[in-house]
Amino acid sequence: xxxxxxxxxxxxxxxxxAERRRRRRRxxxxxxxxxxxxxxxxxxxxxxxxVYPVVSxxxxxxxxxxxxxxxxxxxxxxxxxxxxxDGRFWTAVYNTAWVVAVxxxxxxxxxxxxxxxxxxxxxxxxxxxxxxxxxxxVPLVAAALGFVYLLNPGGPVNAVLGFLHLPEPxxxxxxxxxxxxxxxxxxxxxxxxxxxxxxxxxxxxxxxxEAADLEGAGPLQRFRHVTLPMxxxxxxxxxxxxxxxxxxxxxxxxxxxxxxxxxxxxxSPQDSLLFYTSHLYxxxxxxFHMGYAAALSWVMFVVIMVCTLLLIRSSRRxxxxxxxxx
Amino acid sequence: MTAISxxxxxxxxxxRRQVPAAIRRRRRLLAIANHSVxxxxxxxxxxxxxxxxxxxxxxxxxMGSLSVWPRPFxxxxxxxxxxxxxxxxxxxxxxxxAGLGTVxxxxxxxxxxxxxxxxxxxGRQASFVLLLSTLMLPVQVTIVPLYIIFVRLGWIGSxxxxxxxxxxxxxFTIFLLRQFFLxxxxxxxxxxxxxxxxxxxxxxxxxxxxxxxxxxxxxxFNFLYCWNDFFSPLLYAGNNPDAxxxxxxxQQLTQLSRGILANLQMxxxxxxxxxxxxxxxxxxxxxxxxxxxTGVKG
Numbered sequence: 001x002x003x004x005x006x007x008x009x010x011x012x013x014x015x016x017x018a019e020r021r022r023r024r025r026r027x028x029x030x031x032x033x034x035x036x037x038x039x040x041x042x043x044x045x046x047x048x049x050x051v052y053p054v055v056s057x058x059x060x061x062x063x064x065x066x067x068x069x070x071x072x073x074x075x076x077x078x079x080x081x082x083x084x085x086d087g088r089f090w091t092a093v094y095n096t097a098w099v100v101a102v103x104x105x106x107x108x109x110x111x112x113x114x115x116x117x118x119x120x121x122x123x124x125x126x127x128x129x130x131x132x133x134x135x136x137x138v139p140l141v142a143a144a145l146g147f148v149y150l151l152n153p154g155g156p157v158n159a160v161l162g163f164l165h166l167p168e169p170x171x172x173x174x175x176x177x178x179x180x181x182x183x184x185x186x187x188x189x190x191x192x193x194x195x196x197x198x199x200x201x202x203x204x205x206x207x208x209x210e211a212a213d214l215e216g217a218g219p220l221q222r223f224r225h226v227t228l229p230m231x232x233x234x235x236x237x238x239x240x241x242x243x244x245x246x247x248x249x250x251x252x253x254x255x256x257x258x259x260x261x262x263x264x265x266x267x268s269p270q271d272s273l274l275f276y277t278s279h280l281y282x283x284x285x286x287x288f289h290m291g292y293a294a295a296l297s298w299v300m301f302v303v304i305m306v307c308t309l310l311l312i313r314s315s316r317r318x319x320x321x322x323x324x325x326x
Numbered sequence: 327m328t329a330i331s332x333x334x335x336x337x338x339x340x341x342r343r344q345v346p347a348a349i350r351r352r353r354r355l356l357a358i359a360n361h362s363v364x365x366x367x368x369x370x371x372x373x374x375x376x377x378x379x380x381x382x383x384x385x386x387x388x389m390g391s392l393s394v395w396p397r398p399f400x401x402x403x404x405x406x407x408x409x410x411x412x413x414x415x416x417x418x419x420x421x422x423x424a425g426l427g428t429v430x431x432x433x434x435x436x437x438x439x440x441x442x443x444x445x446x447x448x449g450r451q452a453s454f455v456l457l458l459s460t461l462m463l464p465v466q467v468t469i470v471p472l473y474i475i476f477v478r479l480g481w482i483g484s485x486x487x488x489x490x491x492x493x494x495x496x497x498f499t500i501f502l503l504r505q506f507f508l509x510x511x512x513x514x515x516x517x518x519x520x521x522x523x524x525x526x527x528x529x530x531x532x533x534x535x536x537x538x539x540x541x542x543x544x545x546x547f548n549f550l551y552c553w554n555d556f557f558s559p560l561l562y563a564g565n566n567p568d569a570x571x572x573x574x575x576x577q578q579l580t581q582l583s584r585g586i587l588a589n590l591q592m593x594x595x596x597x598x599x600x601x602x603x604x605x606x607x608x609x610x611x612x613x614x615x616x617x618x619x620t621g622v623k624g
Contacts, residue, residue, distance in 0.1 A: 034525055035447035041434035042457070045494025050460055053468035053475075060470060067477060117367060120360045130610065131368045134375075137606045139554035141573045142595040146378045149588050156377045156394070188374060240462075248464040251556040255577050277466050277557075284470055285561060294470040301467045308462055 054301070060294035067288055078295035089296075091271045092279035098179055099249050099275065103186045104242030108235060111193030116223075118194070119201050129198070136191030144255035147185045148172060172256050175272035182252055182273070193238055200234040201227065229320040236311070236319045243307050247300055250277040276300060382592040389589055403593045410590065413597070415568070416575040423488050423559070423571055424552035430493035431548045432541060438495050439503035440529045444515060454504075461497045469561065476562060483566035488558055492548075499544050506540035507533060543612050550602060572598050 036043070061078055063071035082089050114132055121128055135143070150157050151171035158168040169177040204227060212222045228235075253273040257264050266282050267274025274282075280300070284293025381389065382403055383396040407413060441447070442454055476487040510533060518528045534541070556573045563569035570578070576598055579591060 031445070032447050035441045035445045035450070038437040038441035038445065038525070039453065041493070042438040042453075042495035042500060045434070045491065046456065046460065049472065049491050049494065050468060053471040056471040056474075057468065060474075067474065114367060117360065117363050120356075121364050122357065124361075124364075128364045128368060131371055134603075134606075135371055137550075137602055138599050139573060139602060141554070141556050141576050142599045145576065145591060145595050146374060149381065149592060150374055150377055152588075188371065244462060244464060248466065254556075254560075258577065277464075280466060280469075281561075285473070290470055290474065297467050297470055301463065304463065304467075 057294045057297055060291050061298050063291040063294075065290040065294075067290055071291065074291070078292045079299075081292070082295060082299065088267075088271060088274060088279060092267075092274050092276045095179065095272070095274055096246055096249065096276040099182075100243055100246035102179075103183050104239065104246060106183060107186050107190055107193055107242065108238050110187050111190050111197050111238070112231075112235075114190060114194045115197035115201055116227075118198055129195075132194055133191035135188045138189070140251045141255055143185060143189065144252045145259060147181065147188075148256055148259040151181050151184070172259070172273075173269060175270040178256070178269055178272045182256070185252060196234055196238065197231060200231040204230040232319045236315050240308060240311055243311070244304060247276055247304060249275045250281065253278055254281075378592050379596065381589055382596055384589050386587055386589065389587060400589070403589050404597065407590055407593050407597070411575060411579065413572075413575075413594075416570050416572045419485060419563075419569060420553055420571040420573070423485055423555070424549045426489045427492040427552040428545050428548045430489065431496045431499050432545050434493050434495045435499040435503055435544065436534065436541070437529065438500050439507055440525070440533060442500065443504045443507035444510075444512075444528075444533070445525065457497050457500060461501060465558065473561065482562055484569050485563060487562040488552075488555075496548070499548065502544055503537065503540060506537055510536050539612065542609075546605070546609055546612055550605070553602060 060071060062073060062075060064074050064077075065071035118125060118128055118132070138146070149155060152158075153168070153170050153173060157171075161168050169180075171177050171181040208226045208230070209222060212226050217225065253275050254266060257266055257268045257273050257278075266278045266286070276296075280293055280296045283289045283296060377394070380394055380396050383399045383401065384403075385396075385398070385400050388397065442450060442457070472487070473482075476482050479486075481487045481490075514532050514536070515528050518532050523531065554573060555571075556577070559569075559571045559574050560577075563571070564574060567575075567578075576594055579594060
């Protein structure tokens with residue numbers, strides 16, 4: 001009797017456990033499916049607008065393709081041409097490097113300086129912050145057209161320079177002064193960078209400054225040994241964004257080049273404003289050298305990846321994270 | 327005694343009275359110095375606005391001269407503009423791109439951000455890393471094949487290539503929303519679950535109402551990004567003037583009407599910028615906090 005009743009009892013126990021396990025597995029499955037359903041817009045978008053383009057861009061970069069006729073496989077020709085025979089490629093690389101090496105550091109330094117001015121002002125902080133931030137809100141196209149007018153050889157800026165008996169450059173008409181003109185515009189639009197630094201500086205604990213005061217540190221030492229280390233994560237962030245934006249640099253240059261005369265080629269005067277993206281745009285969408293443009297975009301992809309990785313590796317040496325990672 | 331003690335008491339009292347005065351004076355000087363620097367910078371930031379607005383109000387003759395102040399104020403520059411180009415059609419296109427784009431970005435971003443922050447499932451961490459890696463890459467990396475796809479679909483010369491992809495999630499929006507969703511206490515979701523709510527109900531009735539400030543900031547960023555965007559509209563709609571946005575038309579103004587003068591060009595720039603500045607002043611708090619969120623927590 002005991003064995004007869006015991007066996008079914010054990011069996012049902014086992015069946016119940018199995019049932020529970022199955023149910024748990026099924027609910028895990030359901031949760032997984034639900035999560036994927038929630039994720040689906042991005043999954044579709046990621047495949048259609050990222051994975052597929054990046055992969056097929058690699059394929060196109062080995063072909064000659066003008067959209068009208070089928071792509072023709074040319075092996076490494078595009079890359080060989082780019083590095084050995086395309087002089088404008090190197091001009092574009094030089095100009096882009098100029099943006100990264102001159103404009104980005106200037107903007108970060110100016111952003112820190114303006115944020116320092118703001119934290120020292122006790123009254124009217126809101127007003128000054130709004131004024132400093134305002135230029136950032138102006139759409140790039142409008143800002144670029146505005147600066148074309150401000151910096152035209154007979155325009156307001158040169159009038160002021162003439163009044164002060166300073167040299168009056170031709171700005172966007174002179175290959176040597178075109179990029180400095182764009183740098184001026186970048187400094188005018190420092191607001192975004194400044195706001196981020198301001199927030200970081202306001203987050204620095206007061207006790208650190210008080211401790212520095214007790215140790216007899218002057219304002220410069222306080223800046224060097226307290227402020228700078230404490231805002232270094234934000235400097236790091238700004239530099240990475242700056243490098244990426246250097247590659248993205250296009251709109252200002254395009255508007256400025258075309259503003260002088262409609263028929264001006266992209267990058268004028270004399271290719272001094274030919275940036276990496278300008279060159280890509282020229283090759284791909286004005287000359288319809290799609291294969292070559294794809295090769296240019298792949299080189300860009302690789303360089304950005306390498307730059308970001310290098311910056312992240314170097315950051316361990318100079319970025320100070322308070323209490324762990326960010 | 328009194329003669330000796332009085333100066334002694336004075337000497338003791340004097341520093342107490344004098345030091346605050348000196349510090350006060352130093353503080354006042356410092357405040358004045360700080361304000362002068364801030365005012366000088368303010369003037370530098372505002373001067374371009376002044377020049378542009380005053381030019382927009384000048385007559386053609388006055389522009390050649392060196393005077394700064396318009397004499398007379400020519401307000402009709404702003405109405406003359408409409409004869410040069412179909413301003414309202416371009417404004418409508420900009421509004422379509424920015425409006426529909428924002429709707430798409432927000433609608434597609436919310437569920438993805440929820441799955442990435444408040445659901446447990448396999449592959450969540452990997453998906454997030456992939457999302458972050460796409461955040462780093464500029465659009466230029468993928469434009470060649472995308473352009474080819476849109477050519478095959480017959481979408482070039484319309485706003486579709488600009489708007490449709492935005493309904494499939496934007497990495498930056500998802501990232502910001504996820505960061506915000508993570509700050510909402512888990513107990514709120516748990517309580518709703520005990521009451522029998524499923525994930526969709528939790529998202530719509532608990533998370534979305536609490537995340538309104540973040541959603542507003544994200545919507546604002548996207549609207550302005552689309553409104554200001556130049557590269558994508560130039561690429562996909564540049565060949566068809568019917569599909570131009572204001573940003574494109576503004577740049578093409580010199581071609582549309584050869585010899586258009588700077589005063590009208592500046593007036594057009596002002597009309598293009600004005601909505602952005604109005605939005606900025608109305609939503610300044612959302613804005614500055616949003617930018618801070620991107621920088622510090624990013």
